[in-house]
Amino acid sequence: MRSRRSISVLLPGLILLILAGLAHSAGAETIALDRIAHIHDIAIDHSDPSRLYLATHSGMFLSAPDGTATRVGAVTHDLMSFVPDPGNSDRFYASGHPESGGNLGILMSDDRGASWQRLSGGASGPVDFHAMAVSGADPGRLYGMYGGLQVSSDGGRTWRKAGPLPERTFSLAASARDADTVYAAAIGGLHVSSDRGRSWRPAFPQPRPATLVHVTAKGQIFAFIYGVGLVVGEEPGTGWEVRSRDFGDRYPLKLAVAPTDPDRIHVVADTGALVTSKDGGRSWVSYLGHDRETPELVAAAGRTYEEYCQACHGKKGVGERPEDMHGQDQYGFVAPPLDNSSHGWHHSDTQLAGTILNGSPRNPRMLPFKDIMPEEQARNVVAYIKSLWNFRSLACQGARHMRCMH
Numbered sequence: 001m002r003s004r005r006s007i008s009v010l011l012p013g014l015i016l017l018i019l020a021g022l023a024h025s026a027g028a029e030t031i032a033l034d035r036i037a038h039i040h041d042i043a044i045d046h047s048d049p050s051r052l053y054l055a056t057h058s059g060m061f062l063s064a065p066d067g068t069a070t071r072v073g074a075v076t077h078d079l080m081s082f083v084p085d086p087g088n089s090d091r092f093y094a095s096g097h098p099e100s101g102g103n104l105g106i107l108m109s110d111d112r113g114a115s116w117q118r119l120s121g122g123a124s125g126p127v128d129f130h131a132m133a134v135s136g137a138d139p140g141r142l143y144g145m146y147g148g149l150q151v152s153s154d155g156g157r158t159w160r161k162a163g164p165l166p167e168r169t170f171s172l173a174a175s176a177r178d179a180d181t182v183y184a185a186a187i188g189g190l191h192v193s194s195d196r197g198r199s200w201r202p203a204f205p206q207p208r209p210a211t212l213v214h215v216t217a218k219g220q221i222f223a224f225i226y227g228v229g230l231v232v233g234e235e236p237g238t239g240w241e242v243r244s245r246d247f248g249d250r251y252p253l254k255l256a257v258a259p260t261d262p263d264r265i266h267v268v269a270d271t272g273a274l275v276t277s278k279d280g281g282r283s284w285v286s287y288l289g290h291d292r293e294t295p296e297l298v299a300a301a302g303r304t305y306e307e308y309c310q311a312c313h314g315k316k317g318v319g320e321r322p323e324d325m326h327g328q329d330q331y332g333f334v335a336p337p338l339d340n341s342s343h344g345w346h347h348s349d350t351q352l353a354g355t356i357l358n359g360s361p362r363n364p365r366m367l368p369f370k371d372i373m374p375e376e377q378a379r380n381v382v383a384y385i386k387s388l389w390n391f392r393s394l395a396c397q398g399a400r401h402m403r404c405m406h
């Protein structure tokens, strides 16, 4: 009897181990990054800040700037929230719901998402946290959003309800200085609580919608305030610097700062696109290729543009003016702008490079450049063109442009 019971207890675990082993030996699944429609949360890979852990609708992936994403671990749950331990880069926490329905409670991984264990169901759980935070001041202190705020003081094993959150909270961040201090980005503004979520007060003077808040290990507070821009403060956070304002009608939803290089910031835009800054959030580039596209490369590609493209597409891609009669073809079309003003950003990098190399089938004036420049140089010119774009164009590039047509 006894041995039979232990076999029936062990067997499912054994099968899981075998399955995990098989999945491992079969090699991890790698897909095109733009096939991932829902990125719920991101964190930077400590060993390579150009790569990002992505908590998605179907498990966790590790992205690369070449446009690929590789599955991490075997879970395919909808991970609604995910947060790394600021003091231990191998430890992740996550929550969400499985494909089969119900809620996951709180999961923990000690091997960067390769395997997960369930820590707790949460208070009145199982919960499905849509936002989570781990304190940089006390790694045992965790916060989660499930209706109101829940708090754990023992590393996520037990939870209790702390009280209501500001109305429509989108994002939580824990202070790096004080374990009892937690921030909430909400429709009515950025808020802070110094008593574990019992009471809240405004943290940013203007009560405009705050879509995200993130605190770095060193106590820098990043927040996006709709209508203001990306703002940065220093804990305890009284003065704010506006790092960039030009977001158009788009906004970032999640943000990650490289621990070794605070100028390298990645965000997930509301369109689902990954957008990167290499200067602390002052200007933005596309995540794709950002590690390859040095300022020198972009400057050299700018000179290629001036030599081969500017005569038609204008200085800095402003386009040919319709009054340039000589520029019109028989249908009245001219060389379109390649900056934000026309629809160059409706095309993916591959499509743009394809037009440069192969020309336009509709207009022979857009000649094929494939005999003039190698493919890599054409891709570099695409990088130059994209350096003329604002956050909105980067967030709306390619197939995502449909989401921006209103």
Ligand code: HEC
Pocket: 305, 308, 309, 310, 311, 312, 313, 333, 334, 335, 336, 338, 342, 343, 344, 352, 355, 356, 360, 361, 362, 363, 365, 366, 367, 369, 381
């Ligand atoms: C002699 C004029 C001329 C030159 C030189 C030229 N183009 Fe064009 N380009 C055009 C015209 C005209 C079109 C519009 C084609 C069409 O409507 O199909 C076009 C279209 C494009 C498009 C597609 C834009 C869109 O929104 O669909 C891209 C990208 C482009 N050009 C890039 C370049 C680059 C990069 C260079 C330099 C390497 C270059 N072009 C050189 C005339 C030119």
